[in-house]
Amino acid sequence: MSQNIPQRKTDIGPPDYKQFLPPVIKKNYGQWAYHENPKPGVLMHVAKSGDRLYSVRAATPRLVSIETIRLFADIADEFTGGYLRWTSRNNVEFLLTDETKIDPLIERLHKEGYPVGGTGPAITNIVHTQGWIHCHSAASDASGVVKSVMDELYEYFVAMKLPAKLRIAYACCLNMCGAVHCSDIAILGIHRRAPQIDHTQVRSVCEVPSTVAACPTGAVRPTTVNGHESVEVIEEQCMFCANCYTVCPAMKLNDPEQDGLSIWVGGKVSNARSEPKFSKLAIPYIPNNPPRWPEAVNAVKNIVEVYAAGARKYERMGEWIERIGWPKFFELTGIEFTKYHIDDFTHAGESYKRSAHLRQVKE
Amino acid sequence: MSQNIPQRKTDIGPPDYKQFLPPVIKKNYGQWAYHENPKPGVLMHVAKSGDRLYSVRAATPRLVSIETIRLFADIADEFTGGYLRWTSRNNVEFLLTDETKIDPLIERLHKEGYPVGGTGPAITNIVHTQGWIHCHSAASDASGVVKSVMDELYEYFVAMKLPAKLRIAYACCLNMCGAVHCSDIAILGIHRRAPQIDHTQVRSVCEVPSTVAACPTGAVRPTTVNGHESVEVIEEQCMFCANCYTVCPAMKLNDPEQDGLSIWVGGKVSNARSEPKFSKLAIPYIPNNPPRWPEAVNAVKNIVEVYAAGARKYERMGEWIERIGWPKFFELTGIEFTKYHIDDFTHAGESYKRSAHLRQVKE
Amino acid sequence: MTDKKRDTPLLDELETGPWPSFVKELKKSADNPMTGDLLGLLERSYEEKIGHWKHGGLVGVMGYGGGVIGRYNDLPEEFPHCAQFHTLRVNQPAGWFYTSDVLRKLCDIWEKHGSGVTNMHGSTGDLVLLGCPTEALEPVFAELTELGFDLGGSGSDVRTPSCCCGESRCEWACYDTMAATHEITNEFQDELHRPAFPYKFKFKMSGCPNDCVASIARSDMSIIGTWRDDIKIDQEKVRQYVASGEVDMRRDVTSRCPTRCMRWDGTTLSIDNSNCVKCMHCINVLHLALSPGDDRGAMILIGAKAPIIGGALLASVLVPFLKMEPPYDDIKELAEAIWDVWGEHGNNRERVGEFIQRVGLGNFLEQIGLDPVPEMVIQPRTNPYIFFESDEEEE
Amino acid sequence: MTDKKRDTPLLDELETGPWPSFVKELKKSADNPMTGDLLGLLERSYEEKIGHWKHGGLVGVMGYGGGVIGRYNDLPEEFPHCAQFHTLRVNQPAGWFYTSDVLRKLCDIWEKHGSGVTNMHGSTGDLVLLGCPTEALEPVFAELTELGFDLGGSGSDVRTPSCCCGESRCEWACYDTMAATHEITNEFQDELHRPAFPYKFKFKMSGCPNDCVASIARSDMSIIGTWRDDIKIDQEKVRQYVASGEVDMRRDVTSRCPTRCMRWDGTTLSIDNSNCVKCMHCINVLHLALSPGDDRGAMILIGAKAPIIGGALLASVLVPFLKMEPPYDDIKELAEAIWDVWGEHGNNRERVGEFIQRVGLGNFLEQIGLDPVPEMVIQPRTNPYIFFESDEEEE
Ligand code: SRM
Ligand code: SRM
Ligand code: SRM
Ligand code: SRM
Ligand code: SF4
Ligand code: SF4
Ligand code: SF4
Ligand code: SF4
Ligand code: SF4
Ligand code: SF4
Ligand code: SF4
Ligand code: SF4
DSSP: OOTTOOOOOOOOOSOOGGGGSOHHHHHHTTOEEEEEEEETTEEEEEETTSOEEEEEEEOOOSEEEHHHHHHHHHHHHHHHSSEEEEOTTSOEEEEESOGGGHHHHHHHHHHHTOOBOOOSSSBOOOBOOOGGGTOTTOSSOSHHHHHHHHHHHHHHHHSOOSSSOBOEEEESSTTOTTSGGGOSEEEEEEOOSOOEEOHHHHHHHOOHHHHHHHOTTSOEEEEEETTEEEEEEOGGGOOOOOHHHHHOTTEEOOOTTTOEEEEEEOOBOOOSSSOOBOOEEEEEEEEOOTTTOHHHHHHHHHHHHHHHHHOOTTOOHHHHHHHHOHHHHHHHHTOOOOGGGSOOSTTGGGGBOOSSOOOOOOO | OOTTOOOOOOOOOSOOGGGGSOHHHHHHTTOEEEEEEEETTEEEEEETTSOEEEEEEEOOOSEEEHHHHHHHHHHHHHHHSSEEEEOTTSOEEEEESOGGGHHHHHHHHHHHTOOBOOOSSSBOOOBOOOGGGTOTTOSSOSHHHHHHHHHHHHHHHHSOOSSSOBOEEEESSTTOTTSGGGOSEEEEEEOOSOOEEOHHHHHHHOOHHHHHHHOTTSOEEEEEETTEEEEEEOGGGOOOOOHHHHHOTTEEOOOTTTOEEEEEEOOBOOOSSSOOBOOEEEEEEEEOOTTTOHHHHHHHHHHHHHHHHHOOTTOOHHHHHHHHOHHHHHHHHTOOOOGGGSOOSTTGGGGBOOSSOOOOOOO | OHHHHHOOHHHHGGGOSSSOOHHHHHHHTTTSHHHHHHHHHHHHHHHHTSOOBOOOOOOOOTTOSSSEEOOBBSOTTTSGGGSBOEEEEEOOOGGGEEEHHHHHHHHHHHHHHSOSEEEEOOTTSOEEEEEEOGGGHHHHHHHHHHHTOOBOOOSSSEEEEEEOOGGGTOTTOSSOHHHHHHHHHHHTHHHHHSOOSSSOEEEEEESSTTOTTOHHHHOSEEEEEEESSOOEEOHHHHHHHHHTTSOOIIIIIGGGSTTOOEEEOSSOEEEOGGGOOOOOHHHHHTTTTEEOOSSEEEEEEEOOBOSTTTOOBOOEEEEEEEOOOTTOHHHHHHHHHHHHHHHHHOOTTOOHHHHHHHHOHHHHHHHHTOOOOGGGBSSOOSSOOOOOOHHHHHO | OHHHHHOOHHHHGGGOSSSOOHHHHHHHTTTSHHHHHHHHHHHHHHHHTSOOBOOOOOOOOTTOSSSEEOOBBSOTTTSGGGSBOEEEEEOOOGGGEEEHHHHHHHHHHHHHHSOSEEEEOOTTSOEEEEEEOGGGHHHHHHHHHHHTOOBOOOSSSEEEEEEOOGGGTOTTOSSOHHHHHHHHHHHTHHHHHSOOSSSOEEEEEESSTTOTTOHHHHOSEEEEEEESSOOEEOHHHHHHHHHTTSOOIIIIIGGGSTTOOEEEOSSOEEEOGGGOOOOOHHHHHTTTTEEOOSSEEEEEEEOOBOSTTTOOBOOEEEEEEEOOOTTOHHHHHHHHHHHHHHHHHOOTTOOHHHHHHHHOHHHHHHHHTOOOOGGGBSSOOSSOOOOOOHHHHHO
16 A cells, blocks of 8 residues: 555644744734735735835746746846745745836846736736646647637736726636636637437446436436447536536537637626626637637727726626616627527526616617 | 396496596596695695695595495585595595585594595505405404504504605405505415315316416426325425415415415605615514404504604605615614515526625624 | 404504504404404414414305405304305406595495405405405395406416506506506406416506516516606706705706716706616706607516515516507517416416526527517526527527 | 647746746746646636636535535646646645745645645635646545645635634734634534535634634634723823824824714824724724724634625624634534524525525524624614514503
8 A cells, every 4th residue: 555655744734834924924924004006917005113125026837837837936036035825816926025116027028928917906816727638528729719819908917007906707617617607708618419328338337326416407317228238418408517427427518610619798706896796698609719718808908998988997797787788888899799698507587687777678 | 148137238437537537627627737645644736727626535444335325425425515436545635625525524433433534644454355254365464454554553544654655555365356466565375385285176176287387496296196196295395385286276375274374565656766665574474463463563553663763855755765785774663674575586696696785784 | 252352452452553553444343243253363363373274275256256355264263254254356457547426335345245354455356355255255246346446366377467547647657557457457357367377367457667566576467657768858857956945956857867878968868868768867856957858658577576485586677668549459469478488388376477487588489479588687697507409509 | 739839828827027927937837747737727817808617517525525626627628737736725834834844745736636826815814725626636635634734615615714814913903813713614524624604604703803814704603802991091192193293183184083972172182992893993093002892802704705786795793792712612602503504494506695594684693692682783664564472462
């Protein structure tokens, strides 16, 4: 059992964060007075003691090579005494106290290809997932779509010119590992073909009852194929969620022609002003078009631009849409409203408009 | 087949309303300019032509004898030229043009025991149902509860001293024939004991499959009793809705000790300001205590008074509660919040507080 | 025994107090033996805290499947005169308008054959004749039709439509609710009298979003008047409201507008009508100064109902705006299209609102031939469970 | 063949443009044969528009049930070096703080045994080492623990908790998120490493309602800082904001307060704190002038998750306010009470939020021993389907 295994400890837990904190933080921990955001990507936190901490935030593609981490380590040594952190949205932050080093640091990061920005009313890094890099379930790539979209929205990362923060998330399948369900704009990989069953594989790797139970619509039924227990799928009842595939690898949904992306809008997480909101369907389907997914990129860009032009200061995407009404959102963006936009899942009825409160109806 | 049946027409539909309209309405139909509410129970509608119509509104117990209808007819002849109507909330309205007759008419109606009021920011008649007068399903009486409550709230009918309209509804069982689900205050008869099955009756008058299908929680199961098909009820799964009883008379839920009333608040129908709202549970259970249901009367009165003291002008019950928050409503009214208040039906999760937006929490 | 039955000490307590007493009403008709017995039976319920009516009973008038609710008491030996105590639901005239003359004639019929007790009116809107023995049903019906009245609905049919008084009196009515109700009731006499649906189907018509017949909460098809142009403002009268101190524009009006689309600058009220949701509030408050626009019509909402069994539903938007012109063919055709689909695919005892939830509004629209529009929803779906159709996939 | 594999014209297009390129990152490590093959495999996916990974695979380190995601490609003959390409989820230090020194050591380990590719960080918060052959799992793990790092969660266990930077830098933090996260992560090492729950269980800690780790959307137990006394106002600084023209008090602040509980009279800002719902907006905007009160703590919310399978859930209020004091026993006990109930009665693959929906929040509270309070709901129930309990009936 223990052959070849080097000496090791277990259950030690993560390292104590305190050892990685810069002195200015250790000293002023919990004693911060206020902050400012002097320029895109730069935060200044001022302690009650008067001490100042500067955080310089740079974009990363999240998927980074150890060469890049070493580069960041070198940069940290040069500018911050070796201190840095990552943010909850995969940006790297260099933590320094010497104000004069900010501009050289920014310059250096830009030179290395890691632009500084993402603070304040801006678009910050896209929270995303594995895609074709690592996940069996992916209906599209993740990193490639993110790169393509951010190349196009770059100006909104390096400047603070939007009405409010705009959070984009990406997930490559309905498991939504990437916060997609509560984002200002979300891009979601979707399947559109019922699972193709490999009956031989079912036999060897799947439990029929748990596969049947996995399907929320009851589309998966037990059956017998060539005298062996297997499953079948009632295609009209399938909405391509892939939950059956998660429990049974023999139920592949991936399909080069049918897979693609959908776009969602108007979610948020923060409690600022309005309560957290789910993202809502904007565009049901856009075909996969690697390497740059131009249709998806344009769709996202269009939504950002219409929002930027119409929203009031401090108004997040969803707050703006609720103010103008969904009919107006579809009108302004030119997106078509279809039956797919109308919820038909468990709580569907709760989304029907149950009042006479309607804005001016076009003739 | 046609023995003893007098000559008769069918499918003639209701009489044409036009023949019952007073001349001032016929003349100014669709040509009204504005209205005023000069005093409680009196409306003045002014036509573009300058003509005026006065409507004097009197309470009725809805359940009225033909003697009373004849009395109203006589009063109408005396004051309005014979014209009258009923409202959507069971008040009677006398329709006249001669302003000088208003006060004598009011006096007369009061003398006969039919008080005038119910307009404007007031409590108007209670929309209600049959109760023990006529329905097999009733968990309490209707008319008796209504009479008891309105005796106590009378002052709010004959004056216009509330922040806004306050609509009360009563229904004697969960079928809610009386608009209970969208009322400022609703009183609802409820059962609290699972159906007692009369197996002999099941055999003769019920279909087992439809009885089983009627139960929303799956509490009714087919079974065999003394060799005959019948049903049984899993008591823990029963929430006393009586739907099984509606389709199968052998499943009686009525019970002198367990039946009673529940109180609901904060619903509305109009689209004014806020969208229509459902009523929400305030008090899960109050025992039946005829003939005057004092506990229920006091509970309703308490809610009315707390509302009257706290709401702003034009704020309906539900709007007031939403402004101050439900925790405050329970605090101010002294009503206990229990697990029964927490929804556990189909869309229960939609009622959980899914945000950090909380008012000051008491220590 | 008659005496003992008439002894009603508990009910007598409900004769006191300022509110009109239903016990007094019953006593007014108590010479009628049916009502006499009813009083005794009710007193018994008050003593025992339980009802004494039995479940349903198949009675009615010939050729009709609805309009009568059969009812028998469970103590027929003690209270024989109300042993059979059915109700007749008489279709009220639109808007509940009557003359003294016609009321007296109705009373005469009911005195002759029934208990003399009525409900003015039932919750659905019918004039309810409460307490009819089986053998009197046909004579009452014959005399009613002779007088020009017909029965309303009961069972799985169109239920008696009802409406607010609308244009007969109310300046806010955006269409003629009474005319529409009368027309629709007459058009669907067969559907009203002969239950052939999966369940009941109620129409209610309100002239404006104040919804004075609670149509959005209580009808399968709710027709609510509205407008699509701008609110009309008489600025002079607005200023008078303010000058008189009667209205505080911010507190009472602009801050209560649900979309805050109004501005009062001290002299002029302006409304961003593109964001007005026609809630009626400002018009209600400033009723001498404001009124609905001129381009009036109605919206159609679908599927309200009481909670049994999937939970109560408010009606939801089906047609955001429709000009309401006699003979209201659009509405008739829409209703028929709905009945076709629901009639064929609806389960027994499944209201149309529940049916739509089951099949999905999108599919329902497709089946009745309406295009989806964003006005129908509060918001698009939040879950990713889209039933993509394969023809689409082929595109 | 190596050459042909390295020919990646589609991916190469993603090296251009201003945003940092993941393709460049891959190429930086492409001397590593694993990453070289990964590039080839990915190019194939771009050509074919389909992924080339196979479903799961039971691999891990000894004694642990989680922390490693097994992954195999489906073209092992063409791309043998990434035929086994597992990931190790390394539990990040709270707040994602590092020194250059420790990062270099991590890189050295990963260079020695793995692909050289990482995710900084995964969506749950782990430092993800992407691409490890099976035989290297144990050596990597041993070297990681030697360096002071441990694995995070995967499978049906506690998932790696994460938090916002909180008191390390942010003046709004209402409790010490990093300390709480570190403490809770260490307390539950066993639950984190040895899956024994019905499904995953995520903790996320945010210092205030801005919720910078999206805890309310993405964690089974969301701990959000808040306060229960009054917002602190420096009136002088408020006036400076106005004087400088930077802030329009009505447009930017008072009219955006969700409960409109603020008043600005031109010189003084007053807040009706009893109606403030602590949304943070006014503090966010007037950050130099306003701050959360002094009586700080956190609320606990429960049950957020992604849509699979009943639809996405946001977390809902479980404890409206709790003082957050080390060693956070209240929270530990609460979590354990929840796991006991959910562990016993939860279905396989049923998140705690779904479990609560199934059994009902009321019952769940009873089982974990919390009293119901109105703060837990938006509103009380609207349907009348109350499961009255019979002991109550007996009272
Ligand atoms: C560094 C970071 C926390 C961390 O520990 O990593 C952080 C840091 C700050 N956040 Fe945040 N937020 C961070 C993720 C978030 C998230 C989570 C997310 O996006 O996934 C949210 C919720 C987003 C949402 O609602 O969808 C978030 C919602 C906010 C808000 C509320 C914004 C709003 O109006 O809705 C504020 C307040 C503000 O911006 O005025 C805020 C404010 C701040 C402040 C000003 C707090 C402070 O005083 O330090 C920090 C700088 C903000 C900035 O970037 O402009 N932070 N912030 C995260 C940076 C992510 C990044 O790299 O871009
Ligand atoms: C007569 C009647 C219609 C009918 O055809 O029978 C009617 C008549 C008027 N209603 Fe109504 N409403 C009538 C039932 C309703 C109902 C239905 C109900 O209560 O079941 C509602 C919806 C109630 C709800 O939301 O729960 C209703 C909500 C309104 C409103 C909106 C009130 C609000 O702020 O929410 C107004 C506007 C107002 O009061 O300013 C209104 C206004 C009016 C006006 C002023 C309209 C007019 O210009 O003629 C009428 C006199 C109102 C008054 O009584 O103060 N009427 N009104 C009904 C009288 C019932 C009664 O006997 O008391
Ligand atoms: C008479 C009346 C109550 C009243 O006192 O006014 C009434 C009485 C009955 N209703 Fe009702 N409903 C009456 C209006 C309503 C309304 C209100 C409305 O129409 O605006 C509702 C709520 C709105 C709706 O339709 O959802 C209503 C919702 C029900 C339900 C629940 C239906 C549902 O889908 O949830 C039932 C149960 C059923 O249909 O089996 C029901 C069933 C009944 C039955 C037939 C009892 C039964 O199970 O057989 C009651 C007969 C009582 C009796 O002994 O006379 N009654 N019923 C109302 C009809 C009078 C009229 O024609 O004017
Ligand atoms: C690596 C990561 C995505 C990433 O690129 O960052 C990830 C990757 C996977 N997730 Fe996830 N999830 C990851 C964060 C999330 C999150 C976000 C979060 O934790 O904040 C979510 C949404 C929040 C939630 O938990 O609900 C998430 C919701 C899921 C689900 C849906 C769970 C649900 O209850 O709805 C699944 C399906 C499952 O569990 O069977 C899933 C399953 C998976 C699996 C294990 C696929 C599977 O079916 O076996 C993926 C392995 C991918 C791979 O090949 O490495 N992943 N997953 C994230 C973990 C990295 C880390 O440890 O830091
Ligand atoms: S979102 Fe789906 S495809 Fe993407 S990493 Fe998560 S489980 Fe895999
Ligand atoms: S993809 Fe989802 S809906 Fe389709 S069969 Fe599988 S589990 Fe059922
Ligand atoms: S509410 Fe129930 S008990 Fe009352 S009349 Fe309607 S069906 Fe009968
Ligand atoms: S009363 Fe309702 S819940 Fe109880 S058994 Fe009958 S149908 Fe089922
Ligand atoms: S619904 Fe509108 S039109 Fe009809 S009576 Fe009420 S206020 Fe007037
Ligand atoms: S009708 Fe309602 S929404 Fe329209 S302006 Fe008036 S108050 Fe605002
Ligand atoms: S959640 Fe609050 S405390 Fe934490 S970083 Fe964001 S703003 Fe600061
Ligand atoms: S924190 Fe939010 S709710 Fe409280 S006063 Fe400020 S804006 Fe209003």
